[in-house]
Amino acid sequence: MDMYIHYTALPQGRALEDVVEELNHVLDGHGSVCGGQENRLDLELGDENVNPKYAQLAVKAYLQRESFPRDTALEIGGMEIGLYE
Secondary structure (H helix, E strand, C coil), X not given: CEEEEECCCCCCCCCHHHHHHHHHHHHXXXXXXXXXXXXXXXXXXXXXXXXXXHHHHHXXXXXXXXXXXXXXXXXXXXXXXXXXX
């Protein structure tokens, strides 16, 4: 299953490479960042036996902790969820 992070800006002082590395760590073997395009990161959730809700919550908590902008959204299964909703 794919998850997308739609963002307008990275937190101040953060490099995209660092965010990708940290997201891979947050997903802890249950997925990884597999690409993206301008203002979007694509994540592949690897283990079909793990509820994708857990990955969504872990990624959401990371993005909030890193102070991503309020208009950042997660998309999973065609549904967009605001970062601070």
